Amino acid sequence: xxxxxxxxxxxxxxxxxxxxxxxxxxxxxxxxxxxxxxxxxxxxxxxxxxxxxxxxxxxxxxxxxxxxxxxxxxxxxxxxxxxxxxxxxxxxxxxxxxxxxxxxxxxxxxxxxxx
Amino acid sequence: xxxxxxxxxxxxxxxxxxxxxxxxxxxxxxxxxxxxxxxxxxxxxxxxxxxxxxxxxxxxxxxxxxxxxxxxxxxxxxxxxxxxxxxxxxxxxxxxxxxxxxxxxxxxxxxxxxx
Numbered sequence: 287x288x289x290x291x292x293x294x295x296x297x298x299x300x301x302x303x304x305x306x307x308x309x310x311x312x313x314x315x316x317x318x319x320x321x322x323x324x325x326x327x328x329x330x331x332x333x334x335x336x337x338x339x340x341x342x343x344x345x346x347x348x349x350x351x352x353x354x355x356x357x358x359x360x361x362x363x364x365x366x367x368x369x370x371x372x373x374x375x376x377x378x379x380x381x382x383x384x385x386x387x388x389x390x391x392x393x394x395x396x397x398x399x400x401x
Numbered sequence: 402x403x404x405x406x407x408x409x410x411x412x413x414x415x416x417x418x419x420x421x422x423x424x425x426x427x428x429x430x431x432x433x434x435x436x437x438x439x440x441x442x443x444x445x446x447x448x449x450x451x452x453x454x455x456x457x458x459x460x461x462x463x464x465x466x467x468x469x470x471x472x473x474x475x476x477x478x479x480x481x482x483x484x485x486x487x488x489x490x491x492x493x494x495x496x497x498x499x500x501x502x503x504x505x506x507x508x509x510x511x512x513x514x515x516x
Binding site for chain 1: 432434436441442443444445446449456457460490492494496499503504505506507508509510
């Protein structure tokens with residue numbers, strides 16, 4: 287069965303620290319997609335990144351980077367030089383590549399960045 | 402606006418009443434999804450549509466829940482005879498293409514409270 291585990295319930299850091307949010311997934315399929323979404327205090331869900339299972343290249347976007355490792359079924363998210371505006375709940379999600387487009391979400395990691 | 406819109410943003414109802422939640426997807430988006438998010442949890446899939454066809458309703462918790470998208474654009478999620486356990490944030494998302502695990506863009510959600 288599909289499953290996404292975000293073991294870190296809450297993380298607190300001081301501004302400018304680097305922080306890594308862990309995501310471990312389970313799926314029986316060889317074709318699947320992984321996502322990260324941000325839920326700021328205002329409550330909306332903001333798309334951050336989408337990766338498919340055939341592309342294991344790490345990705346960097348500004349202060350954000352993602353490390354995808356199929357060998358450990360992990361898709362971790364790192365924020366470099368964190369800022370107060372990064373404070374939010376971050377969700378990792380999984381979707382299989384065919385027959386259904388539904389997303390399976392983890393329980394989220396609440397990140398608090400203090401000035 | 403350019404994003405997914407949902408109405409009402411907040412709904413308070415008494416147990417036993419019916420409620421209808423509306424979602425207006427991004428213009429031109431083929432697929433539309435409904436999720437439910439309990440406090441402190443990630444969103445859970447309810448159902449989704451490609452155009453006007455309901456493709457998967459496996460996440461609807463019971464027959465009090467139904468959804469429609471009659472003209473392939475706006476969708477309505479209806480909950481009949483509401484119960485307190487139905488209280489949650491109901492989120493709608495849309496994606497551009499069907500059956501391709503395209504990125505899902507979420508609306509602001511409807512917070513439903515059943516008294």
